[in-house]
Amino acid sequence: MNHSITIKSGEVELAGVLQYPVVEAGAKRADKHPIVIICHGFIGNRMGTDRLFVEAAERLTRRGYLVLRFDYGGCGESSGDYGNGGLDELIAQTRTVIDYASSLDLVDSERLILVGHSLGGAIAVLTAARDARVKSLVLWAPVAHPYMDIRNIIGTKAIEEIDTAGRSDYMHYQFTKRFTDSLAQYQPLTETRGYAGDVLIVHGTADTVIPVDYCFLYQKMFWLRKEGNCDKEVILQGDHTFSNKALRDELFDISLRWIDSIGKRRNDWSLWTI
Template sequence: MNHSITIQSGDVQLSGVLQYPDLHRETRGTRKYPIVVICHGFIGNRIGTDRLFVEAAERLTAQGYLVLRFDYGGCGESTGDYGSGGLDALIEQTRTVLDYVSGLDLVDLDRIILLGHSLGGAVAVLTAARDARVKSLVMWAPVAHPYMDIRNIIGTKAIEEIELTGKSDHMHYELTKRFTDSLAEYQPLTELRGYTGDVLIVHGTADTVIPVDYCFLYQKMFWLRKEGSCDKEVILQADHTFSSKAAREQTFDITLRWIDALGKRRSDWSLWTI
């Protein structure tokens, strides 16, 4: 069951979809459900390339998870101008979405999961480092060096234009100097130390947008924390959006197994008393 929602974040209205699992009548209103909040990437939307996030949500809800997909400001059906803000705006919008899900009676507050893809992966970890409500983190092909990675996507000519005139048009998005400056200010690989929860990283070897080496670099940095585990899975021949049927199925299966295992571990521990 899908429910269209609008979440106010400052002067921006975030458009989203809250998707429910099959709620059994006898547990409706009493059972708490884990929720997965999906953070899309650079100039993306809640549908995802080739329906990546739609298909992910369908798999997740079929296994008993609530899922919230939303468009960042200026993307999809949300209001605002994506390029006029910076990573700070994306982090704040993500935290506003967490405010919303935390207020839902059906949500298990101990099982709020952020799933971020590409730049959304960097936004997710930066948010998790600032917000203790994020209990688990899933990163698909995550950006590790925001300024360098986005520069490689939009091109050095666009960066030069932004430095010279203060803005540049990229695929009809007007990117401003505030946006590019903010990319340089945030360092996910060092700031991740503020997050103490468990992490899963999934990346493809055929990713030509974000290097698969980031998967190993992120895991190394997460391992240096005093708390929290980090698992990684590298999918052979998978591209940046896991576009092949085989790569997509692997990505979904790996993600579901991982978050299911976390839930089982939590359930097992709850049976112990001291």
């Protein structure tokens, strides 16, 4: 069952959908469920390229997870202007969505998981470093160097226009100097130590948008922490959006297996401590 929602974040109204776990006929519904919040990438939306996040949510709900997909301000059906703000606003919007999720009686607050793709992966890392309510992170082809990576996407000409004229148009979005300055300000790789939870990174070897080398960089930085595990999986011939069925199935299988294992470990530990 899908429930359309609107979440107020400052002056922006974030459009989203809350998807409930699939319960077999005659089965008893649990009182509380783990929740997965999906953070989309640069100028993306809650559906994802070729329905990436829709398909992910379908797989997750069939395994007993609540899923919350939302559009960042100025994307999809949300109000606001995406290119006029900065990464600080995206972090704040993510935390507001976490506020909403945490307020739901049927959510198991000890199993709140952020899934972030591309720039959404970087936002997920930056959010988790600031918000202890994030218990686990799943990063799909995450951005590691926001300024450099987004510059490579929109082009150096657009960056030069922003520096000289104050703004530039890309894919009908108007990007301002505040946006590009914030990209340079935030360095998710250096903030990994601020997060103590478990992390999974999945990247494809054929990703031409975000280098697959980043998954090794991220894992190295996460390993420097005193707490928390970090696993990585590299998908052979996987592109940036895992665009064919075999790649998607592998992405979802890896992610679900890992998320399930984290939940089992948490449950086993709770039983052992009792």
